[in-house]
Amino acid sequence: MQSQSYYVPAQSPWPIVGAIAMFFIAVGAGLTVMQLETADLSGVVILSLGVLILLYMLFGWFRHVIQESDKGLYSLQMDRSFKQGMSWFIFSEVMFFFAFFGALFYARVFSVPWLGGASNNQMTNEVLWPSFESAWPLLNTPAGEVTQAMPWYGLPLINTVILLTSSVTLHVAHKAIEKNNRMQLTAFLSVTVLLGFVFLGLQVEEYIHAYEALNLTLQSGIYGNTFYLLTGFHGMHVTIGALLLGIVLIRVVKGHFTEQKHFAFQAAAWYWHFVDVVWVCLFVFVYVM
Known part of the structure; x- marks a missing residue:
């Protein structure tokens, strides 16, 4: 009762x-x-x-x-409190990434052109960095180091397909729990968790490639900093999301949840779809543009 x-x-x-x-x-x-x-x-x-x-x-x-x-x-009021709390938590995460995307846009739209002599700031360019060329991504640092940009194809594109696929499998699992189809629920939720950890493994491989082959490090100026800041924090959120879905999967195997009461599953699904949307934005603005 x-x-x-x-x-x-x-x-x-x-x-x-x-x-x-x-x-x-x-x-x-x-x-x-x-x-x-x-x-x-x-x-x-x-x-x-x-x-x-x-x-x-x-x-x-x-x-x-x-x-x-x-x-x-x-009680039902407690359930509403959980939903409100999760909603505000995801909103705070939206603002979290909004700040970092804002820093990226500020650097690209304002700081880099200003340092390159735009808006009658030619004197600033000559004093601070005479050889600076206003372009994005910045591949030269003041110390004279040269780096390479991470291309959008290859591992980033593969990871994009993986995350988008995981959203589809999670949606199928969500529909399965609403129909009390435990076999389909377990299968598609397992695939979602697996795809999440595959994404993380490929991101580690991408970082190794960036450091060793592209000389793209945390010391690579504003481009390297914003690249690792955005992709790194997103990877942390993918890790948390995969762990949440993993815990939900264990509960599903143990027979928890019903068609009407499965907010833990729903909350983890909200979070995972949010992580996927952030990655799509990240892929477009960090890798492609």
Whole structure:
């Protein structure tokens, strides 16, 4: 029997555990970037510790929420709160990427032409970087290093097809759960999770190619910085989305969810479709244009 009162859980240790994890991730990521040209691995160790703590927090918190749901502690108002919370969370993620795309557009539309002498700023060009040519992507750095742009074909195009395909398979799985077709649900959700991890594997291969063959590194000026900033954060979101769908898949195998009550599946699907839309924008504005 589902409770009609608004369930208020007891004090939980998971928020502070998550805060500690994010602290280690932030410090570790910063040190890792600073130590790229050295043999010091302390940043990698701290970053890895933060990721492990974060995974521990996620699985522990998810377990508690699942147990509370299975006990019937959540009312209809609680379900609406979950939907509103997930909606606002995705909106915050939209603003997160909006800021980074804004930085990319500002650099391309304003900063690069200005540095190249546009809008009567020829003196600025002569003083700051006399040999600078206003073009995108910027393949020359002030230090004289030359890099190459990542082409849109090859691995980026393959990854685009993979993510778009994963959205289709996830949609089929969503329709299957609404019809209580457990076999089709399990099969297509499994394919979606697999495609997510294949995407991540190919992105790692793309980064290796960028560093070794194209000399495209974090030291490659504004182009390299915006490239890794956008694709890296997107890869992090794909990782989170794949983990969420993986947890949902485990619950599906255990017989959780019904045709009417499957918000955990729905929330993970919302997040995954959002990640796919971001990648399409990223593919167009970072790789193609």
